[in-house]
Amino acid sequence: MFRGIIPPTVTFFRDDGSLDSDANRTHLDFLIDRGVHGLFVLGTTGEFMHMNLKEREQHAAEVVQHVNRRVPVIVGTGTTSTRETIRLSRHAQGIGADAVAIITPYFWTLTEREVVAHLSAVANAVDIPVVVYNYPAYSNVNISSETLAALVREHRNVAGVKDSIDSLEHLRRRVQVMKEINSDFAVLSGFDSFLLPTLELGGDGTIPVTANIAPERHVAIYDAFHRGDHALIGELLPSMLLLSDIYRVPGSFHSVVKEAMALAGVAPHSIARQPALPLTAESRARLREIMQHAALLPTDSSA
Numbered sequence: 001m002f003r004g005i006i007p008p009t010v011t012f013f014r015d016d017g018s019l020d021s022d023a024n025r026t027h028l029d030f031l032i033d034r035g036v037h038g039l040f041v042l043g044t045t046g047e048f049m050h051m052n053l054k055e056r057e058q059h060a061a062e063v064v065q066h067v068n069r070r071v072p073v074i075v076g077t078g079t080t081s082t083r084e085t086i087r088l089s090r091h092a093q094g095i096g097a098d099a100v101a102i103i104t105p106y107f108w109t110l111t112e113r114e115v116v117a118h119l120s121a122v123a124n125a126v127d128i129p130v131v132v133y134n135y136p137a138y139s140n141v142n143i144s145s146e147t148l149a150a151l152v153r154e155h156r157n158v159a160g161v162k163d164s165i166d167s168l169e170h171l172r173r174r175v176q177v178m179k180e181i182n183s184d185f186a187v188l189s190g191f192d193s194f195l196l197p198t199l200e201l202g203g204d205g206t207i208p209v210t211a212n213i214a215p216e217r218h219v220a221i222y223d224a225f226h227r228g229d230h231a232l233i234g235e236l237l238p239s240m241l242l243l244s245d246i247y248r249v250p251g252s253f254h255s256v257v258k259e260a261m262a263l264a265g266v267a268p269h270s271i272a273r274q275p276a277l278p279l280t281a282e283s284r285a286r287l288r289e290i291m292q293h294a295a296l297l298p299t300d301s302s303a
Contacts, residue, residue, distance in 0.1 A: 001098065002160045002186035004037025005195075005218040007211035008045040011059060013271050019059055019203065020176070023268050025066050030266055031211070032070050033083055035219040040101060040162070042076035044135070047254050050273040057118065061095045070124050074131055078103035082118050086125040099129040101162060109270035110139040112147060119151055129159035131186070136165055145177035152181055160186030162207050168197055175202045180253060192218075192244045196237065199225045209253075210243045213257050213260050214296060217243075243294040251283045252276035260287055264296050 012023035015064070031039065041063045042048040042056055045282040051059070060075045066117050067073050075097040077088035082105075089100045102122050108241070123130050132151070136142040142165065152158045163174060171189060178185045179202060189198045192208035195218060199205070211218045217240045249256045254272040259279050261267035279287065291297040 001064055001129070002038060002074065004222050005035075005205055005211055005215060006038035006040050006044040006072075006074065006188065006207045007036055007215060007233060008040045008076065008190075008207050008209055009063075010212055010254070010261070010267075011048075011051070012267070012269070014259075014268070015105060015271060017273060019055060019062075020269075021062055024062065026061065027267065028066055029211075031215050032067070034073060034215045035223075036211065036215050037096075037205065037219075037222075038072040038074060039063070039231070040074045042077065043101065043133070043162075043207070044103075044138070044164075045209050045257060046076065047273060047276075048076050048078075050276075053084060053088065057091050060088075060092055060097065060274065063091075064095045064097050065164065070293040071100040074099045076100050076101045076103065076133065077122075078105070078133060079255070080105045080107055082121050082161045085118070085122055085202075089122050089126045089130075093126045093128045095213055095258060096301065097128065099131050099159065101131040101133045102127065103135055104141050104143065106135075106139045111228050112141075113141065115141055120155065121150070123155035123158055126168040127157065129157050130155070131160040131162055131188075132158065133162045134165065135190070142170075145174050149177055149181055152178070152185060159184075160188060160204075162188045162190050164190030166191060168194070168201075171198060171203065172201050193241055195211075195221060195240070196225070209257060210240070210246065210260075212257055214240075214243065214294075239294045239296075242290065243296065245290045245293075246287060249279070249283050249287050249290070251279045255279055256283070256287060259284060263288060263291060 012020040075092040077100045098114040187203040258270035
């Protein structure tokens with residue numbers, strides 16, 4: 001179920017900070033119409049950390065209802081609290097989400113024993129698939145393949161992992177270990193530029209931030225790989241990789257992505273919640289330059 005291109009969707013807000021449900025629904029349709037294979041809502045890109053529990057439940061319910069089974073929906077339900085994570089995960093199951101994604105608790109560093117206990121408690125609390133969200137840069141914990149394998153053996157609903165870690169050796173090892181246990185276990189990279197390596201190593205796809213802007217490129221590369229169309233991959237890959245340079249634009253990444261979407265004409269505005277702030281003129285100029293190099297904007301600077 002969890003393979004291919006699964007964008008981590010942005011969450012749109014109005015000027016007053018409330019959820020912009022109309023903009024969110026429009027963006028979901030945009031992604032689905034361009035062939036994505038699933039949606040990951042309320043991840044890091046979705047600004048879950050800027051929302052309270054009721055807002056997260058509201059947004060998750062609105063997404064699942066609007067998507068209406070057109071593609072699988074993975075709902076991010078991780079928090080720093082096991083009790084709250086279970087609450088959000090049970091809510092996601094109740095509204096019909098296809099899976100939950102659990103980021104390991106952040107802010108303070110847990111022991112491996114505590115991480116396993118947290119993930120096990122959530123897996124025991126729901127019947128739907130659980131995707132482990134491994135993001136060591138924010139949680140200070142890198143879940144080893146051996147630890148993840150033990151979780152999978154104990155909990156049949158631990159069905160996949162999103163690895164946001166910049167290491168091909170880590171990815172190679174992850175695929176090797178997890179596929180030996182369960183060939184259907186989903187190994188997904190959180191790095192846009194790892195799409196082709198993930199597939200070549202036997203993984204299942206990516207959860208790429210830049211797919212919010214131009215999902216058709218990611219989808220076309222994924223489909224071309226499975227057709228063996230290496231010529232098309234060679235044609236599309238450079239522009240997709242160039243777009244990944246937006247990660248280097250100074251500013252809150254949520255603001256950067258939303259500004260890029262607005263520049264590309266696929267979003268009505270670029271409002272992000274504080275503490276994120278609008279981009280500076282210098283950052284906006286750098287972003288425009290990157291998007292021009294990636295052939296998403298005309299090279300005419302007045303455009």
